[in-house]
Amino acid sequence: MVPHRVSLLLGAGLLAMMAGCTAMPGSHISRPDSNPWFGGDREESDTSLPDIVRVHRILPNRGAQPAPETQPVLPPELDINQANYDYVVGAGDVLNITVWDHPELTIPAGSMRSPSEAGNWVHNDGTIFYPYVGSIEVAGLRVTEIRSLITERISRYIENPQVDVSVASFRSQRVYVSGSVHQPGAYPVTNVPMRLLDAVNAAGGLDETADWRSVILTRDGKEYTLSLRAVYERGDARYNVLLKAGDVVHVGRGDDNKIFVLGEVATPSSLMMGRNGMTLAEALAESGGLNELQADASGVFVMRRTVEGEDRYIDLYQLNAKDATALVLADEFTLSPRDIIYVTAAPISRWNRVITQILPTVQTIYFGALAQDRLRDIDR
Numbered sequence: 303m304v305p306h307r308v309s310l311l312l313g314a315g316l317l318a319m320m321a322g323c324t325a326m327p328g329s330h331i332s333r334p335d336s337n338p339w340f341g342g343d344r345e346e347s348d349t350s351l352p353d354i355v356r357v358h359r360i361l362p363n364r365g366a367q368p369a370p371e372t373q374p375v376l377p378p379e380l381d382i383n384q385a386n387y388d389y390v391v392g393a394g395d396v397l398n399i400t401v402w403d404h405p406e407l408t409i410p411a412g413s414m415r416s417p418s419e420a421g422n423w424v425h426n427d428g429t430i431f432y433p434y435v436g437s438i439e440v441a442g443l444r445v446t447e448i449r450s451l452i453t454e455r456i457s458r459y460i461e462n463p464q465v466d467v468s469v470a471s472f473r474s475q476r477v478y479v480s481g482s483v484h485q486p487g488a489y490p491v492t493n494v495p496m497r498l499l500d501a502v503n504a505a506g507g508l509d510e511t512a513d514w515r516s517v518i519l520t521r522d523g524k525e526y527t528l529s530l531r532a533v534y535e536r537g538d539a540r541y542n543v544l545l546k547a548g549d550v551v552h553v554g555r556g557d558d559n560k561i562f563v564l565g566e567v568a569t570p571s572s573l574m575m576g577r578n579g580m581t582l583a584e585a586l587a588e589s590g591g592l593n594e595l596q597a598d599a600s601g602v603f604v605m606r607r608t609v610e611g612e613d614r615y616i617d618l619y620q621l622n623a624k625d626a627t628a629l630v631l632a633d634e635f636t637l638s639p640r641d642i643i644y645v646t647a648a649p650i651s652r653w654n655r656v657i658t659q660i661l662p663t664v665q666t667i668y669f670g671a672l673a674q675d676r677l678r679d680i681d682r
Contacts, residue, residue, distance in 0.1 A: 354615035356608070359622075360582075360631050377526060380519075382544040388444045389493040392474030392547075393428050396421040397440070399452065402464040407433055407456075421470040434459045445469065445493070469493060475547035479505040482512035482553045497542045499533060501551050513556035514577055519543065520550040531577070561637050563589040565645035566597035575639060582621070583633035585643055592623070592645055599623040601646035606638060 391397070398421045401407040422430045428441025435455045440448050449467040456463050475491040484506025489496075498517070508514060514530040530553075532538040545551070559575045568590025573580070582604060586592065592599060604619040623629055637643075 355618050356614035356616070357618045357620065360604075360619050360635055362631060362634075376528075376540050376543075380521075380526060380543045381540070382546075384495050384544055387495045387544065388446075389469065389472075389491070391424060391440050391443055391445065391448065391469065393424050393426050393441055394473040395424045395469055396471035396473065397424065397430060397448070398422075398468045398470040399432060400466040401456065401460070402466070404460065404463070424474070432456075441474075477501050477545050477547070478550045480550065480552045482509050482555050483507065484509050491545070491547045496545045498528065498530070498545065498551065499542050501545055501549075502530070502553065508553060508577075511555050511557070511574075512577075513554045513559060516554035518552040518554065519545075520552070521546065521548070559639045561585055561639070561641045561643065563643045563645075565643075566593040566647050567591065567645050568593055575637065580637050581633050582635040582637060582643065583629055585637060586629075586632065586645075589643075596647055598646050602632070603644045603646065604635070604637070605642040605644065607640065 399408070422432065424430055424440055427439075429437045429439050431437050432452060435452055438448075438451060438455075440451075443451070445467050449465050452467065453463055453465045456465065469492075472490040472492045476488040477491055477496060478488050479501050480486045483502060486505060489501060489504045498519070502508065508530070514534065517528045517530055519526045519528055528541050528543065530541070532541045556574065556577075560572045561575060561580060562572050563585055564570050567586065571589055573585055573588055582602075586602075592602075600622045602621040602623050604621075606617045606619070608614055608617050619635070621628060621632055621635070623632070
């Protein structure tokens with residue numbers, strides 16, 4: 303039989319355990335059936351939940367939509383008409399000049415030399431040398447203007463000259479692409495207009511970490527935020543802006559496009575959202591699903607910060623997945639970046655936490671009391 307004093311100590315331990323129920327370790331969100339917040343959208347509540355929280359049920363055809371994307375406003379200075387585009391020659395370019403019926407004035411490319419190697423290089427001072435014409439300043443001129451200039455000057459020596467001018471190698475002007483693309487680098491501006499998508503594609507396209515909603519264009523010391531998503535998904539050509547020499551295109555990383563899965567799941571983790579988004583069902587699956595031994599399936603929550611100006615700070619969405627078919631609703635629920643998914647613990651799991659915390663103390667008291675009683679029996 304257990305000595306009377308040990309029984310008293312055990313009784314005290316049980317009382318301590320009961321008191322522990324009011325301070326269970328770990329975080330928790332109340333179950334719907336014990337919290338009047340979960341009767342639908344509520345503006346007021348007399349519960350202990352903060353007034354900054356607004357709660358919703360996830361019901362058929364009422365899955366939350368992702369937070370609205372702030373579409374950057376396209377400044378008017380970026381809206382350049384492509385019809386007005388014409389390449390301007392600069393220092394470092396190589397020109398190919400042909401005077402028809404006068405092969406002595408045309409530098410032959412030959413079998414061992416490419417047109418870019420055999421052409422007329424634009425020197426650092428912006429000039430080229432051409433027979434009969436001498437030194438000509440061509441930097442800052444269009445090809446058509448250079449052709450007219452050479453034709454005018456060479457006509458003093460040749461009657462009705464037929465002159466053709468083209469750019470054999472584009473070396474003077476660059477657009478720079480950096481960030482989350484496969485091949486960051488400098489890419490030449492040519493006589494073919496280069497738009498934002500052209501530059502990104504030339505750089506090998508977006509990599510898996512890219513945030514296509516955040517593309518920074520730096521031009522003349524000013525930064526502009528563009529959205530490739532608007533171009534790819536909606537075909538909004540306004541954001542496929544025409545680039546100019548010296549532009550820097552930086553594709554940001556999508557590190558902020560994460561969602562967090564916490565609580566009673568197999569593998570609590572942070573997950574990167576793909577460019578096509580992620581649903582609640584996908585996030586739970588990638589985290590190993592609910593911990594069937596610990597989770598309260600009626601308490602699957604999604605916490606989301608509200609947009610600025612709302613009367614509440616947090617939107618809390620609750621899914622009751624006691625019936626597993628309700629997970630179909632989870633597949634309809636579209637997540638937003640920085641959402642927090644929390645699966646609460648079942649009541650028995652929370653009780654077991656208290657037991658685990660208190661049991662070592664009760665065992666110590668019990669065996670200590672038994673040892674003292676045996677020592678007294680020996681002394682007698």
